[in-house]
């Protein structure tokens with residue numbers, strides 16, 4: 153396989169050796185170890201476009217380091233003879249590293265540098281390390297001229313073939329010396345070792361790879377590589393064909409992305425392309441496009457939101473910092489102090505707040521490979537046109553009917569005794585307690601992972617939780633939890649728990665609880681864990697992951713102070729802090745039937761699957777009175793509401809709009825996922841990249857005692873003077 157790998161890169165076995173490693177990063181670390189263990193240390197130069205894995209080498213460079221910001225800086229440096237300004241001239245090693253292709257935007261860097269580095273006239277020998285991980289997946293890479301080749305080249309085979317998980321460090325034998333100075337040895341790289349009074353060892357002296365491959369080789373992966381090469385050749389003929397194919401696709405995609413405009417002429421995509429590279433020239437540009445989107449007002453759209461929407465459309469995008477710190481910072485114009493400030497302000501790679509002070513802190517990246525086709529490219533373009541290009545006709549439709557008053561009433565009340573599990577409708581005619589922290593028994597329980605983080609489970613990841621249907625049985629004082637899916641082995645379809653913690657009703661010791669810290673939506677919460685094995689088993693077997701039930705009793709449930717740690721969180725734009733239980737953002741989630749009707753009309757107009765009200769997991773559904781004339785419904789009028797009077801004496805404050813995630817795509821009766829209603833919501837109810845439906849509400853502060861509300865109660869909304877914030 154070593155021979156075959158060398159042949160694949162046109163490398164002469166007389167001049168090159170292959171060291172198998174786990175991945176490109178491991179290859180880079182192996183080079184770093186050799187240089188680090190050199191007595192005088194080493195100086196390290198690297199290009200700004202480097203992958204994080206190349207950047208990290210600088211931490212071991214005791215004799216100095218330099219980050220080259222541009223290609224021109226590298227060229228000037230080479231023309232000046234490779235001056236390093238290193239402190240102990242003559243005693244240190246010099247290493248220059250750069251990527252053959254930027255993993256950020258696919259720009260291809262000159263492959264002529266290793267030769268020029270080698271022939272640098274004055275000073276010591278400078279070694280070259282080429283990170284070819286991104287390049288080789290869509291480009292031929294040729295080592296036939298050993299004199300012009302990098303001293304060290306790293307690749308990851310899974311990036312070329314998809315499989316196996318294996319990488320290689322290709323070493324120019326003539327330049328191998330620094331690597332053999334590595335002090336570490338392990339099984340495989342040593343011939344003889346003694347331990348005890350006298351410590352000595354003799355390292356393997358054979359071929360280079362024998363000296364560098366510590367431990368057992370990934371034998372099966374190496375064998376599989378043979379098949380991967382064969383299969384790749386059978387499917388794609390050659391890497392040259394792949395290169396032609398992806399160059400064509402990338403060019404097509406680039407042209408069309410660049411041509412996307414909003415109705416007012418504003419550009420949709422900001423593409424981060426180097427001015428000197430072109431998508432028609434595979435020497436300067438690989439088939440990768442990095443970009444950000446902005447709306448017709450010129451405001452950037454949140455990448456995490458785009459990624460969510462793309463995911464339901466089966467489009468795989470990468471977003472964020474892309475493991476390329478230098479490239480990102482220079483393309484986005486972020487200075488080190490801004491990056492530091494953003495970090496302090498809570499921005500992390502992969503978090504949701506990816507726009508800071510109106511500027512993106514990351515990018516979107518699309519990569520094309522051997523198996524991409526024109527259809528994929530068209531899909532992406534259609535997707536962007538459908539969701540992110542503002543059309544002229546989407547400007548405000550002025551709803552003159554809004555000013556007319558209509559009467560409302562409570563259509564239904566639902567509680568979710570176990571967070572993220574099924575809802576239980578409060579029967580007609582029963583007045584239900586509403587407190588500041590929400591409706592009685594709402595989200596008082598929660599399922600958490602049994603080990604490790606003890607994180608709360610969510611339907612987003614475990615849709616089957618929708619089939620766990622709790623019922624409050626007030627007559628017998630029990631919470632019944634029924635599983636409405638296929639019965640798992642040795643598991644009953646229903647369990648019961650006493651509602652009252654101090655209950656003497658229960659015979660099982662299911663009420664035995666132990667206080668434990670659990671994490672719900674990122675907050676640590678002190679909750680009581682049920683110790684009974686049958687309870688943990690029930691949830692584990694029905695949901696299909698090791699988990700158990702915890703209880704977070706409400707303040708007013710007559711329990712000790714220890715339990716009353718209702719945590720505080722501000723909601724929406726309001727600065728009010730309120731106690732809440734495990735419901736995500738507010739005590740009571742309220743939606744409007746008319747809004748849902750409007751949404752479903754829009755979904756059905758596109759042959760989509762209408763959404764059942766249950767997917768929004770609201771506590772209160774408010775409907776307009778049947779008496780209102782046909783065609784006079786007031787969808788989304790709740791955007792303007794400030795507060796609600798329910799019945800005669802219960803006032804609810806409207807805290808703000810409810811931001812939606814992909815969980816609304818889980819059908820609550822079958823636990824199956826659909827792309828609706830999120831897709832239509834994203835088109836009709838998106839503001840600053842966030843998708844809204846329904847409003848967060850809470851019992852107005854000051855109303856300390858629990859109030860009762862029931863299905864059928866009249867609702868009197870009080871509206872703000874301003875127009876709605878959310879618009880089409």
Ligand SMILES: *Cc1c(COP(=O)(O)O)cnc(C)c1O
Pocket residue numbers: 175176177178203205251253254255283284285286287308319
């Ligand atoms: C992917 C990539 C790496 C890291 O590869 P691993 O297989 O994760 O070690 C390094 N450099 C570039 C340019 C890459 O694209």
